[in-house]
Amino acid sequence: MRQNTPPRPADIDEDAEEIYLDNDPPPEDEDDLEMEEVTLEELEARLGSGEYGSDEEDERKSPVQDDAIYTFQQHAAPVFACAFHPQNDLCATGGEDDKVFVWNRNTGEVIHEITEHKDTVIEVHFNHDGTYLASGDMAGEIFLHKIQEGSENGDKEGGLTLRKVWEYSMGDMSWMRWHKATNVLMAGSEDGEIYIFRLPAGDCKILPGQGVRCEAGDLTNDGKKLFAAYNNGTVKLWDIKSTTAVMEIDEQNPMVHQEGSTTVSCDKEFPIYASGGENGKIVFSTPNGPVGTVDADGAVECIAFSPSADFRMAASGTLSGQVAIWDYSKLTLRTQCDHPDEGITRIQWIGDFTILVSTLQGNVIAYDARSGQKKFALSGHLAEVYSFAYDPKESLLLTVSEDCSAKVFKVEQLVD
Secondary structure, three states: OOOOOOOOOOOOOOOOOOOOOOOOOOOHHHHHOOOOOOHHHHHHHHHHOOOOOOOHHHHOOOOOOOOOEEEOOOOOOEEEEEEEEEOOEEEEEEEOOOOOEEEEEEOOOOOEOOOOOOEEEEEEEEEOOOEEEEEEEEEOOEEEEEEOOOOOOHOOOOOOOOEEEEEEEOOOEEEEEOOOOOEEEEEOOOOOOOEEOOOOEEEEEHHHHHOOEEEEEOOOOOOOOEEEOOOOOOOEEOOOOOOOEEEEEEEOOEEEEOOEEEEEEOOOOOOOEEEEEOEEEEEEEEOOOOEEEEEOOOEEEEEEEHHHOOOEEEEEOOOOOOOEEOOOOOOOEEOOOOOOOOOOEEEEOOOOOOOEEEEOOOOOOEEEEEOOOOOEEOOOOOOEEEEEEEOOOOEEEEEEEEEEEOEEEEEOOOOO
């Protein structure tokens, strides 16, 4: 475990010992206390029956139910990253134990273990056709593994194997993602530079930084531009080929995120972009610049556009627990989801009208974006869910958590 692991909500010691000053009366007259004599056998029996122990503590340690169909427990520390292979039963997870496990999502069998990372693994991604797996850690070490059939000695009956074909050290990394159609890998850095790698050759171009952390990046629908957020509040739309910024909301613009921009998203049908900030402001932009803002309740952790061209909405989640659906054509709130008081860590549309959110309390909840009503909820994790991956073909969900586990859930068939 490293000191510079991703920030997590501060632990609150709910069972802290009460302290009494010398002048305070004791909570009970010690002379009135009666000590019960208990034999070792009686003590063991009571502990086994659950007679001792706080109900609140037991409820915290054991959720009401575990809806997962499989729990992967090979990680020795919190797990931050996960991905499904696009074509077979493989999945990958990475975490604070500096490891990446590639395993079978049905059986939990470990196919490959990457142990070369020296810092917390925060990103694992299969490329668009599943031929490569990229993994990256906070220190900026990136490894590329080729996935191929057969054993290492060439035996075709040996199943699937992974072979490292490329590596790079870019300095402290904040995020990483593949291009959706080609073997181009993008990664943002602590000093604001964005690295664009053509793999496996390793050709690299760099979008220049401005000395502040690049918090997030997302590709436009045509795959030619990258929308990026920075922690000084600015956002930029980059042309990847020319490595130039074609649109920017900087400190001189009144719509800049005053307290830092945290997340971005690009509409997949229209040239509309959204950025969220620490102060709850969401800015909607076009290639010509910002067009308007809305205000969410709390720091915006995630934004996502609907995949439907007929339902022009964007969903946002905040650390204070708000899940909101915005009509960005009118810059108005369409609906607010009926959500419990749980901070949101990630949001994704898994249908034209269905959004899925993960929470700081370890749950995953689906909502109907038209009405805001809950469609289903999945529980099982004992702590924060940091990320998830969804396989629409098999209706499977992979989640990773602070509780050092990854879980696979079967998701209800969607009726949008």
